[in-house]
Amino acid sequence: VAAAPGGLGEAANDVRQEPKVHLLEAMREAADRDMIARQYVTCFGDVFGVGLAALKAALARGEGGMWPTVFAYM
DSSP: OOOOGGGOOOOTTOTTSOOOSOHHHHHHHHTTTOHHHHHHHTTSHIIIIIIHHHHHHHHHTTOOTTHHHHHHHO
């Protein structure tokens, strides 16, 4: 079995080929198997919805230092 660096397999819009579609179209094609692609398709819904809400909640509780970021990440 050959290694797939970074977990890359083969796809219709493969990163090893010249682009045949616009970036957003490629992201739509990959959204069901790639979290970064899903963020493009959902206007970064997880980042601005879930993550930002967790960050704001941690700050509102008085968390300091690295902890607001940790809570947003988790």
